[in-house]
Amino acid sequence: MSEPLLYQKLNLETARIAWHELQPHFARGAVVAVTADADLPQVAEWMAQDNAAQIARLLADKTLFTPDADTARRWYAENCEMWAVVVAPWVVVQEQ
DSSP: OOHHHHHHHHHHHOEEEEHHHHHHHHHTTOEEEEOTTSOHHHHHHHHHTTOHHHHHHHHHTTSEEOOOHHHHHHHHHHTOEEEEEEETTEEEEEEO
């Protein structure tokens, strides 16, 4: 799939979801998060393409990260609304 089409597809697949609904995915270690200023569909596209260079850059500058237990507890306590997209096996989330 071409890059513009993949980006559009992933953008259309994003959805708002409450953190409580994402708990099972977090518990199995399948949730990764991006910072509020990141372009969620763009990050998902790079993940789907297995773009190691871009992913390494995002991990290095902490734009892409694995939420820790404290963050997950806060999101749970507040039942945060997340913007999310699935890039199997990952659920990529962005706090709203």
